[in-house]
Amino acid sequence: MRTLERVNAKVRDDTPLWLFADQLGTHVHGGEHAHRDVLLIEATSALRRRRYHRQKLHLVLSALRHAERDLGDRATLLRAGNYSEALKDFGRPVLVHEPTSFAAERFVEKLHADGLVADILPTPTFALSRNDFRAWAGDRERFVMEDFYRDQRRRFDVLMEGSSPVGGRWNLDADNREPPPKKQRTLEAPKPYRPRENDIDDQVRRDLDAMDIETVGVDGPRLFAVTPDEAKRALTRFVEQRLPLFGQYEDAIMGDDWAMAHSLLSVPLNLGVLDPLDAVHAAEDACRSGSVPLAAAEGFIRQVLGWREYMWHLYWHFGPRYTQKNELTAHTALPKWWRELDADAVDAQCLQHALAGVRDRGWTHHIQRLMILGSHGLQRGYRPDELTEWFATAFVDGFRWVMPTNVVGMSQHADGGKLATKPYTSGGAYINRMSDHCPDCRFDPKKRVGDDACPFTAGYWAFVHRHRDLLAGNRRTARAVSTMDRLSDLDALLEQEADRDRF
Ligand SMILES: Cc1cc2nc3c(=O)[nH]c(=O)nc-3n(C[C@H](O)[C@H](O)[C@H](O)COP(=O)(O)OP(=O)(O)OC[C@H]3O[C@@H](n4cnc5c(N)ncnc54)[C@H](O)[C@@H]3O)c2cc1C
Numbered sequence: 001m002r003t004l005e006r007v008n009a010k011v012r013d014d015t016p017l018w019l020f021a022d023q024l025g026t027h028v029h030g031g032e033h034a035h036r037d038v039l040l041i042e043a044t045s046a047l048r049r050r051r052y053h054r055q056k057l058h059l060v061l062s063a064l065r066h067a068e069r070d071l072g073d074r075a076t077l078l079r080a081g082n083y084s085e086a087l088k089d090f091g092r093p094v095l096v097h098e099p100t101s102f103a104a105e106r107f108v109e110k111l112h113a114d115g116l117v118a119d120i121l122p123t124p125t126f127a128l129s130r131n132d133f134r135a136w137a138g139d140r141e142r143f144v145m146e147d148f149y150r151d152q153r154r155r156f157d158v159l160m161e162g163s164s165p166v167g168g169r170w171n172l173d174a175d176n177r178e179p180p181p182k183k184q185r186t187l188e189a190p191k192p193y194r195p196r197e198n199d200i201d202d203q204v205r206r207d208l209d210a211m212d213i214e215t216v217g218v219d220g221p222r223l224f225a226v227t228p229d230e231a232k233r234a235l236t237r238f239v240e241q242r243l244p245l246f247g248q249y250e251d252a253i254m255g256d257d258w259a260m261a262h263s264l265l266s267v268p269l270n271l272g273v274l275d276p277l278d279a280v281h282a283a284e285d286a287c288r289s290g291s292v293p294l295a296a297a298e299g300f301i302r303q304v305l306g307w308r309e310y311m312w313h314l315y316w317h318f319g320p321r322y323t324q325k326n327e328l329t330a331h332t333a334l335p336k337w338w339r340e341l342d343a344d345a346v347d348a349q350c351l352q353h354a355l356a357g358v359r360d361r362g363w364t365h366h367i368q369r370l371m372i373l374g375s376h377g378l379q380r381g382y383r384p385d386e387l388t389e390w391f392a393t394a395f396v397d398g399f400r401w402v403m404p405t406n407v408v409g410m411s412q413h414a415d416g417g418k419l420a421t422k423p424y425t426s427g428g429a430y431i432n433r434m435s436d437h438c439p440d441c442r443f444d445p446k447k448r449v450g451d452d453a454c455p456f457t458a459g460y461w462a463f464v465h466r467h468r469d470l471l472a473g474n475r476r477t478a479r480a481v482s483t484m485d486r487l488s489d490l491d492a493l494l495e496q497e498a499d500r501d502r503f
């Protein structure tokens, strides 16, 4: 990482630091920058650029305004039509950390050329620097998360005993990922940390009402940490009380338990108010002190040090055109009920609950994103570029960098398998095993054809049929094709799914 010694010699030590809304942590503006003035900008153009979830706009504004309050005399918060206007008004060139998207990077480079930005520093909101990732990637064509993750563990010396992983295994997935407990409506995990709203949140709510911005989803209480202090409390509460259940039920879905044992830390991590290595070390310390099982700590560390970093770096590595990839030639426009988050228009219980979670909180947990919402989009051939935009705007933790690899790569397999070795989708049997939704549903997960045919079961076979050549050529999916070939009611199923307009 470039440090201040190497920053352009013309940049004075008192040059102020401009922070984007996803760079608000003490690891960004503290340390060697602790003496600097800080510029924060609320740009209306950024709020109006897309149709965001109402609660996402709230979180971003609340984070910026809390940062202004917490930084006291160091901070200037400017409200302006756009960033360039604000920088001109501010009147002094600023330092800025590399922003987190291609578009913002181009913009900041132009500001640098125009003299409004004095220098651009590396982003400190991820553990591994972009240069180190480039060196790691070399000329690889295919990427395997497990290789990356093991190198991250070694590099940052996390859960290691010398050169070996603690406990002798790198991956404890086999001990995790259980179905939901039977005879319970919720996981009965201690409740997640919930920030206390204050006068700043009240004002944000009033301002958003007055701005008359077009949004999706409903307003609701602030559920996620937006300051370094809140993030610390959220992390401590998670590690002490909820992490023990995290790994075990990481892939389970319960209708009456929206948070399960997930950390709810993606918002503070993506706002840059929580240092990812602090989250990783907290989980490791809890494990080493014996208060958290190794499988739970490893499962969480894999998410933060593995998946999150991997998705960030591959965003840059795959380049700006990756979002346009559509190797499965999926051309169905997103239906209106989906775009409007109209969960009441949906009968399928698993899909209804996931969509209601997006509408009510702008958040669902990972397995709902991947195996319900993403899987539905994949089966129905929704356009990956529209889905990418949808996830980026409808989710409170949806920032530009995080979407393409998660949606185009992981969830829609639209990159032809650069990121994931097989498409992630399933029939109702998997959802029935991993959730408690099916008994309450008007569809039957075992039925492929008929009025009560499960849209995921039938959709799965229709998907396998549509992509039979691709799937037959992949040893991880070839069996699905041979099973499909033996289905006696395949023609009826395909006709039924071609006409299905309600889920
Ligand atoms: C289709 C799809 C869309 C997604 N959209 C987003 C998004 O907009 N923003 C986002 O931060 N994550 C996204 N994810 C990843 C993951 O689902 C969320 O990070 C997670 O559900 C957030 O909840 P949590 O903080 O309780 O996470 P936990 O389940 O507690 O996991 C801990 C942390 O691991 C990190 N993480 C785990 N997996 C990923 C991943 N694949 N990509 C990035 N970070 C990961 C997150 O920072 C998360 O906070 C998406 C995944 C899929 C399949």
Ligand code: SF4
Pocket: 348, 349, 350, 351, 427, 428, 429, 431, 432, 437, 438, 441, 442, 443, 444, 445, 454, 455, 456, 457
């Ligand atoms: S029956 Fe099918 S649609 Fe209904 S909840 Fe189960 S998997 Fe979802």
